[in-house]
Amino acid sequence: MRIDILTIFPEFFDSLELSLMGKAQESGALAIKAHNLRDWTHDRHRTVDDSPYGGGAGMVMRVDVWTRALTDVLNSSAIKGRRVVMIPTPSGRPLTQTLAENLATADQLIFACGRYEGIDARFAELVAQDSAVELCEFSLGDYVLNGGEAATLVAIEAVGRLVPDVVGNAESLVEESHGQSGLLEYPVYTRPLDFSGAQVPQVLLSGDHEAVARWRHLKSLERTAQVRADLLQPGGKAHDSLSVLDR
Numbered sequence: 018m019r020i021d022i023l024t025i026f027p028e029f030f031d032s033l034e035l036s037l038m039g040k041a042q043e044s045g046a047l048a049i050k051a052h053n054l055r056d057w058t059h060d061r062h063r064t065v066d067d068s069p070y071g072g073g074a075g076m077v078m079r080v081d082v083w084t085r086a087l088t089d090v091l092n093s094s095a096i097k098g099r100r101v102v103m104i105p106t107p108s109g110r111p112l113t114q115t116l117a118e119n120l121a122t123a124d125q126l127i128f129a130c131g132r133y134e135g136i137d138a139r140f141a142e143l144v145a146q147d148s149a150v151e152l153c154e155f156s157l158g159d160y161v162l163n164g165g166e167a168a169t170l171v172a173i174e175a176v177g178r179l180v181p182d183v184v185g186n187a188e189s190l191v192e193e194s195h196g197q198s199g200l201l202e203y204p205v206y207t208r209p210l211d212f213s214g215a216q217v218p219q220v221l222l223s224g225d226h227e228a229v230a231r232w233r234h235l236k237s238l239e240r241t242a243q244v245r246a247d248l249l250q251p252g253g254k255a256h257d258s259l260s261v262l263d264r
């Protein structure tokens with residue numbers, strides 16, 4: 018998967034050279050490039066924003082700069098297949114595991130990181146009209162950030178780890194929170210066996226793999242019921258997991 022990021026803070030994404038995302042770039046499973054939006058300005062001050070029509074506080078990012086930048090990235094990366102323009106915004110659709118799984122099948126993601134009061138609305142409108150790309154306006158949750166960069170980092174990690182050959186052991190993607198079961202993760206333990214009197218659950222020391230699997234599933238159900246009962250409602254992703262209680 019090719020990932021392009023348009024931002025006025027390209028150095029914000031230096032952390033993607035580390036850990037799993039860094040290894041995925043070395044292996045070629047992911048190709049990530051951050052571009053400085055100011056490279057597509059034409060004035061001496063490299064201006065990307067202006068005052069809002071209709072008045073109000075703050076500044077709005079210019080549609081001409083954004084459209085020039087996106088057009089250039091799309092034309093120069095020349096990726097065939099499914100291309101999605103990702104715009105982080107508080108008014109977007111929630112970034113869920115289901116959405117991340119869907120996006121992980123794309124050939125290219127292009128992230129448009131806004132700042133100030135956001136990007137001129139005509140930018141997203143023009144992207145939506147372009148049949149060569151999909152538009153995905155997404156939100157991390159109901160809280161407001163100062164810009165799109167942090168949301169983009171989260172989205173790249175959530176989607177990137179689902180791209181084939183990025184995570185070494187695909188098995189580990191199955192049992193995590195919001196994974197295939199839709200349940201929250203069970204508690205995990207490792208050495209020391211006794212820590213300040215706190216013990217490891219005996220079943221995990223039993224060597225009885227079936228009993229361990231059953232205990233883990235029940236702990237996941239318990240945790241999900243405590244913290245995210247909504248996931249267990251009819252239609253929720255974890256609702257089918259309740260059937261294990263009937264056995």
Ligand SMILES: Nc1cc(-c2ccc3cc[nH]c3c2)n[nH]1
Pocket residue numbers: 105106107130131132133134135155156157158159160161162163164165168
């Ligand atoms: N979920 C969420 C996204 C944002 C966001 C996204 C882009 C910009 C640009 C300027 N402020 C922004 C805030 N806040 N919260």
